[in-house]
Amino acid sequence: MRRTPDDNTRVRRCILATIACFLVAIRADAAEWTSLRTEHFLLIGDASPRAIKDVALRFEQFRAAVASAFPVLADSRPGPPVIVIVFRDQRSYEPYKPKFNGKTVQVGGYFLGSRDVNYITLAADSGGDDFRALYHEYTHLLLQRISANLSPWFNEGLAEFFSTFDASGNTARFGRPIESHVGMLRERQMHVPELFAVTQQSTTYNEGDRRSLFYAQSWLLMHYTFVENRDRWKQLVQFEQFVERGATPDAAFQQAFAMPTDSLDKELLTYVLRPAMRVQVVELNQRVVNRLQTEPVRVAETEAHARLGDLLVHAARYDEAAPLLNAVLKTTPDLPLAHAAMGRMLLRQDKRADAMTHLERAAAAPTADEFVQFYYGAALLERGSGQQSGGDADVGKAIVALERAVQLHPGFTDADRLLGYAYLYMDDASKARDALRRTLDQEPGNEEVILMLAEAYIRLAQFTDARDLLGPLVGRAANSATKERARDLLARSVGVEQQQQLRTRLATESATSQPEPTPEPPIAPPPGRRTSTLIPAFRKLEAGETRTYGLFTEVECTRQQIVLHVRSSAGMLLLRAVRFDAIDFISYRSTTPGTISCGARRPAEDVYVTWRSDEATFPSGSSQGIVVAVELLPDGFVPAP
Numbered sequence: 001m002r003r004t005p006d007d008n009t010r011v012r013r014c015i016l017a018t019i020a021c022f023l024v025a026i027r028a029d030a031a032e033w034t035s036l037r038t039e040h041f042l043l044i045g046d047a048s049p050r051a052i053k054d055v056a057l058r059f060e061q062f063r064a065a066v067a068s069a070f071p072v073l074a075d076s077r078p079g080p081p082v083i084v085i086v087f088r089d090q091r092s093y094e095p096y097k098p099k100f101n102g103k104t105v106q107v108g109g110y111f112l113g114s115r116d117v118n119y120i121t122l123a124a125d126s127g128g129d130d131f132r133a134l135y136h137e138y139t140h141l142l143l144q145r146i147s148a149n150l151s152p153w154f155n156e157g158l159a160e161f162f163s164t165f166d167a168s169g170n171t172a173r174f175g176r177p178i179e180s181h182v183g184m185l186r187e188r189q190m191h192v193p194e195l196f197a198v199t200q201q202s203t204t205y206n207e208g209d210r211r212s213l214f215y216a217q218s219w220l221l222m223h224y225t226f227v228e229n230r231d232r233w234k235q236l237v238q239f240e241q242f243v244e245r246g247a248t249p250d251a252a253f254q255q256a257f258a259m260p261t262d263s264l265d266k267e268l269l270t271y272v273l274r275p276a277m278r279v280q281v282v283e284l285n286q287r288v289v290n291r292l293q294t295e296p297v298r299v300a301e302t303e304a305h306a307r308l309g310d311l312l313v314h315a316a317r318y319d320e321a322a323p324l325l326n327a328v329l330k331t332t333p334d335l336p337l338a339h340a341a342m343g344r345m346l347l348r349q350d351k352r353a354d355a356m357t358h359l360e361r362a363a364a365a366p367t368a369d370e371f372v373q374f375y376y377g378a379a380l381l382e383r384g385s386g387q388q389s390g391g392d393a394d395v396g397k398a399i400v401a402l403e404r405a406v407q408l409h410p411g412f413t414d415a416d417r418l419l420g421y422a423y424l425y426m427d428d429a430s431k432a433r434d435a436l437r438r439t440l441d442q443e444p445g446n447e448e449v450i451l452m453l454a455e456a457y458i459r460l461a462q463f464t465d466a467r468d469l470l471g472p473l474v475g476r477a478a479n480s481a482t483k484e485r486a487r488d489l490l491a492r493s494v495g496v497e498q499q500q501q502l503r504t505r506l507a508t509e510s511a512t513s514q515p516e517p518t519p520e521p522p523i524a525p526p527p528g529r530r531t532s533t534l535i536p537a538f539r540k541l542e543a544g545e546t547r548t549y550g551l552f553t554e555v556e557c558t559r560q561q562i563v564l565h566v567r568s569s570a571g572m573l574l575l576r577a578v579r580f581d582a583i584d585f586i587s588y589r590s591t592t593p594g595t596i597s598c599g600a601r602r603p604a605e606d607v608y609v610t611w612r613s614d615e616a617t618f619p620s621g622s623s624q625g626i627v628v629a630v631e632l633l634p635d636g637f638v639p640a641p
């Protein structure tokens with residue numbers, strides 16, 4: 001049979017179809033990346049858009065359910081983003097699974113937290129128990145935002161409790177009994193005094209068998225109080241608050257529960273021996289589902305790879321991150337995320353100059369986010385403030401980047417904290433104060449911030465505010481270096497205040513004659529800068545000598561003698577000498593003083609004057625002693641109160 005053109009067409013069609021099928025096959029195999037932004041998560045993955053949406057819904061529902069069960073966690077303050085990477089299957093997930101000692105750990109999902117971004121990774125075929133670990137970690141993340149100092153049993157207990165989340169339709173449930181915990185606790189228990197004594201540093205918290213028991217017992221305590229006995233729950237929360245405020249567990253327990261601890265032990269044992277436990281049911285708002293109406297959008301593969309590179313950087317897997325990021329930058333030289341990830345990696349490897357190049361490019365991009373600005377600012381600040389001199393330009397640029405970060409993300413505490421430091425460095429005490437106050441609002445109790453804020457207050461002459469912060473810190477700081485710094489600052493605030501009062505008094509006294517030029521208030525060295533404000537090795541006192549701090553105001557010269565006027569807190573000291581060269585003038589000032597000559601000294605200088613009492617007879621009032629030495633004090637020196 002002769003072939004008709006129709007046949008030919010048909011053949012061609014068939015060939016085209018085969019090619020098409022083939023192409024489709026390849027496309028299905030090559031990664032197709034999509035991304036979905038929900039209210040609290042950013043999802044990205046090579047899993048199907050359907051699977052990505054399912055994962056998004058699970059996490060949003062989990063968050064909503066936790067917040068409705070424990071409303072204090074319904075915190076809407078902005079925090080570091082939570083990025084969920086959904087791999088289409090285990091094969092695609094394999095290279096990004098966590099590693100331990102170079103070997104891949106077979107997990108169905110894991111959580112990688114850090115201060116700037118939190119990563120959750122999983123595969124579309126990950127199962128129920130994989131989610132348990134993720135819900136557990138995500139609960140920690142939510143808890144961290146209400147307090148940085150939660151007790152381990154509280155933190156782990158709630159994380160375990162909430163980890164058993166599941167939902168169908170608009171009904172969510174928490175508290176399905178965890179078999180391994182129940183089994184263990186029916187055999188042995190950890191008594192509450194031991195449970196409450198566990199700290200982050202205890203071996204119980206970090207070693208095998210006791211660790212499992214600790215988790216199980218913490219879970220049981222939460223389950224019992226949260227689901228079964230709400231009065232106990234209220235007492236437990238109260239107890240935790242007392243402990244956080246510094247009470248000993250013993251005292252706090254008595255105050256909150258007013259019963260012996262073994263009563264609670266008995267209640268817990270009875271509870272775990274029961275054949276069944278109730279679960280907590282939470283009705284979810286349909287809005288959680290409705291808000292998820294948008295569809296995932298395609299993202300370029302290079303962008304997805306930059307994200308994976310950033311994940312590896314955050315896992316400190318630089319050997320794997322570098323080739324991936326280099327390949328991305330070869331094809332897409334301007335991709336901000338790739339530059340940012342590269343910059344972060346190089347920073348962590350101490351390759352500061354190279355890091356700066358990448359961060360600069362990342363920060364210049366109009367799409368640069370707050371974290372890029374933050375990293376760039378932090379790197380500049382470290383470089384600038386580490387220099388002996390000439391660091392101001394870097395610190396100035398750092399301020400611009402950090403201000404931008406705070407502008408993009410109000411409430412970005414880390415950026416505010418660094419801004420406070422940078423402003424202090426630039427002697428802008430009032431801006432430092434504002435940034436540090438914002439930081440302290442978000443992180444009450446952060447000791448480093450308290451010290452810097454007190455420093456700003458002292459420079460602004462807000463001595464009461466400074467002392468209100470420092471006093472409690474001296475009392476409760478656990479770290480001896482912090483305690484020491486707080487004590488030093490407290491002493492300095494008293495010293496600076498005295499110095500200022502002296503100047504004010506002097507100004508009032510001389511107001512009738514010539515006005516005293518208002519001197520600069522003494523400025524203490526900012527942290528990390530001008531550390532060269534020396535504490536001089538003062539002249540040694542000899543027998544019979546007295547040293548007094550004061551303001552050197554005048555040299556009165558007559559034919560027979562000279563009389564130095566030094567205003568001390570006790571009043572005006574008049575000290576005589578026969579000649580100038582009988583006085584030992586010592587200067588610790590960075591600028592060489594002019595010659596000391598007769599007449600008023602304007603402005604009056606901070607001095608230590610050393611003198612002996614005067615046995616010769618002089619008209620009363622004309623001299624209280626014989627001057628031995630005058631030590632001119634350095635800028636920023638504050639006398640001991």
Ligand SMILES: [Zn+2]
Nearest residue numbers: 136140156159
């Ligand atoms: Zn945990």
